Amino acid sequence: MENCRVRFAPSPTGPLHIGGARSALFNYLIAKRFKGQFILRIEDTDVERSSRESEDNIFDSLRWLGLDWDEGPDIGxxxxxxxxxxxxxxxxxxxQELIDKGLAYYCYCTEEELEEERQELxxxxxxxxYLGKCRELSPEQKEQFIxxxxxxxxxxxxxxxxxIVxxxxxxxKVVFESNGIGDYVILKSDGIPTYNFAVVIDDYLMKISHVIRAEEHxxxxxxxxxxxxxLGWETPTFAHVSLILGKDKSKMSKRHGATSVVQYKEQGYLPEAVVNFLALLGWAPEGEEExxxxxxxxxxxxxxxVSKRPAVFDxxxxxxxxxxxxRGCSNEEIRDLFIPVLQEAGHLPEKLSDRDYQWIQLVINGLQEKVHTLKEVLEHIDMFVGDQVELESEDLKKVLEEEQVPLVIETLKEKIKTVEELTPETVKTMLKEVSKETKxxxxxxxxxxxxxxxxxxxxPELHSIIPALGKENVLKRIEKTVG
RNA sequence: GGCGCGUUGGAGAAGCGGCUUAACUCACCAGCCUUUCACGCUGGCAUUCACGGGUUCGAAUCCCGUACGCGUCACCA
Structure with a gap:
């Protein structure tokens, strides 16, 4: 494949959709694979719905995913x-060229006339x-309409x-009959071209070799x-990737949950994971690894x-x-990921002290293996901070009423009070001693x-939680639950 | 409605005429590991490929029809 040039051409009418992200990814992968260029083009001909805000969101989302473009509106x-x-x-x-060649023509039909025709049919x-009412208009008729x-x-x-093949x-090979297609609009009355026209001009002029896009096209x-x-131009190679469906097999939409890339970012998904997942949506690797x-x-x-069948978003x-x-993150990586989440939720100050870092390390020890998203950390964070406890259910009282409990708790309290410092190591030995001494x-x-x-x-493990809480909080909590 | 695309376990998905007694992954179940959960490991989970015909010595794989799902028929992309 020589001179591979592919593009992602979103219309900036909303945040980058997960389906768009997949199209972008597939294009990106092909470009890199064949050492070609990945081009970003903004299709903003829908003036009503397009916005710079959406455009920025698309840029940000693509960058977050690591899909950098070689040519685009921002870098030229x-x-x-x-x-x-x-x-x-x-x-x-x-x-103008098409009009001059007689391959396109002006149409003066009003919306009402068009609607009438539609209803009749x-x-x-x-x-x-459209049946071609304005195909052969005389100069007089044109003049009158004007x-x-x-x-x-x-x-x-x-x-x-x-x-048309x-x-x-x-x-x-997919075959269509031209008779099934009415004369369609290529230039709107406001002088802006329609998608079906502009996309051709741009893909040709930008020397796009492969058009990889969703099946809806x-x-x-x-x-x-x-x-x-x-226009006498050679067509690029087309590849239509099937749609992404929700669990109920209808086209992925808002009611299936988060549909935009930013939402996944906000929920604590890692860009590498999203990319990996997106790649699996419609594409199947050769081996067993995923x-x-x-x-x-x-x-x-x-x-x-790449499969023909629609991919269901699981x-x-x-x-x-x-x-x-x-789980695969290094300690530094996961720390950098956890900190902003914790700060945003108010569990950490802007400026971190040594003590904060120690605490974060304990949270990591306890939770890195446990959570599936960064946000899930907050579901467990109460165990690492504060002196507040509440029994999850009444059933737990039964456990606390077992006969060995008072001795166990008393022994533990003593140990906590006398131990020099609470660290994972000291807690581990402390717990062992409690076990031994209480038999x-x-x-x-x-x-x-x-x-x-x-x-x-x-x-999480007690030797992560206990040092994170600190002596005072642990003792206060015990006081609250068992007195 | 026309045109187009699709239909393999709870879910994703491999399979491209015999090597398939249908890979693999998620989920689920059981066991192991472990102070709990999680992680990890081991095993279980479709006598069958939407349905009905046909072609063939042989079909999930090819052909036809039916059903269902989805897309598209815009001065939206």
């Missing part, structure tokens, strides 16, 4: 500009489409009785191919192993993958202690 490149609204003059030229049981103040659109003249890298592809042909770094993905990814699998990455072992000693201190049956 040899085929710019990379924002469609800045390319209006370019489109105008090609629109539906009433007759025919598929609604007098009336009508703003025309430009429509592409779709040739009849033609087979899309040779798709993931779907194979498959039905649009014949319209685009027609324009390539009208955990990949970006480098490994670049090495292994191929469009041949949040449980994302959580599992995220957990794998959290109790296993659950008989550890469960009451755990419940007395945390109010819960389960949680």
């Amino acid at each position: 490149g040899p085929y710019g500009p990379y924002r469609q609204m800045e390319r209006l003059a370019i489109y105008k030229k090609y629109i 539906i009433a007759k049981g025919e598929p609604p489409r 007098q009336e103040g009508r703003k025309p659109v430009v429509r592409f003249r779709v040739p009849g009785n033609q087979e 899309v040779n798709d890298l993931v779907r194979g 498959l039905s649009n592809t014949p319209r685009q191919i027609l324009i390539y042909e009208a 955990i990949f770094t970006m480098e490994e993905l670049i090495e292994q990814f191929s469009l041949e192993r 949040i449980d699998k994302l959580k599992w993958i995220n957990g794998v990455y959290i 109790q072992k296993g659950k008989k000693v550890f469960m009451p202690i755990r419940i007395a201190i945390t109010g819960k049956m389960h949680g």
Whole structure:
């Protein structure tokens, strides 16, 4: 594959969607794999819905995922500009060329007329489409419409009785009939081109070799191919990746939960995990391994192993993958990840003291292996801080009423009071001594202690929790639960 | 409705005519490890590939039909 140039061309009408992120990733992987370029183009021709805010969100999300582009609106490149609204003059030229060649024409129909036509066709049981009313307008008629103040659109003249073949890298050969396509708008009445037109001009001018995008664009592809042909241009290679579905198998939407990349960031997912998960959405690795770094993905990814069937977004699998990455973090990495979460929740000050760092280390010891997302840390953090405890359920009282408990607790309290410093090591030996001196072992000693201190049956190791709390808090907690 | 795409266990997914008594992963269940949970390890989990026909010595794999799901038919991308 020589001169591989691929692009991700989102429209900035909202935060980067998880599906868009997957398209971007696939393009990125192909570009890196074949040592080509990954281009970012902003398709902002929907003036109503486009915003700079969304654009920034898209930039940020892509960068967060580690999908850096070689050419784009912010960094420029040899085929710019990379924002469609800045390319209006370019489109105008090609629109004119099509009009001059008689392959496109002005249409003065009003919305009402179009709607009427649509209703009539539906009433007759025919598929609604534009029938070409303005195809052969006389100069007089045109003049009259202009007098009336009508703003025309430009429509592409779709040739009849033609087979349009899309040779798709993931779907194979897909054939469409041109008769099923009505003359469609390529230039809106406000002088801005439509998607189906602008995308062709840009992909050609930007020398895009492979168009990798979501399946929802498959039905649009014949319209685009027609324009390539009208302009005498060679088409790029197409690859339509299936859609991402929610658990109920309908297209992934808000009601399935978080749909944008930022939301996953906010919920405490790691970019590496999201990338890994996204890669698995529609693509299947050859071997048994499912955990990949970006480098490994670049090495292994191929469009041949991208499935035709829709991919279902399985949040449980994302959580599992995220957990794998959290556990795989080095101590420094996980610390840098935990700190902002803890600070944001008010458990840590802006400026960290040595004591804070010691405490964080204990939290890491207790929770790194346990959580699937960074935010889950907050679900367990109460066990590491403060003198407040509450029994999780009434059932736990029974455990505290067992006969060996008073002795165990008394012995423990003594030890805590007399020990020089609470560290994981001193706590470990302390607990061993309590076990030995009270002649109790296993659950008989550890469960009451755990419940007395945390109010819960389960949680991180006691030798992480106890030093984190400190003598005073531990004793106060015990006081509250067992008196 | 027209056109297009898809349909393998609870979920994802491999499979490209015989090597499949259908990989692998998540989830689930059991056991082990462990002071609990988690982590980790071991084992279990589709007599069957939406359904009905056909082709073939042989089909999850090829063909046709049916059903279901989804996409698309915009002056949205």
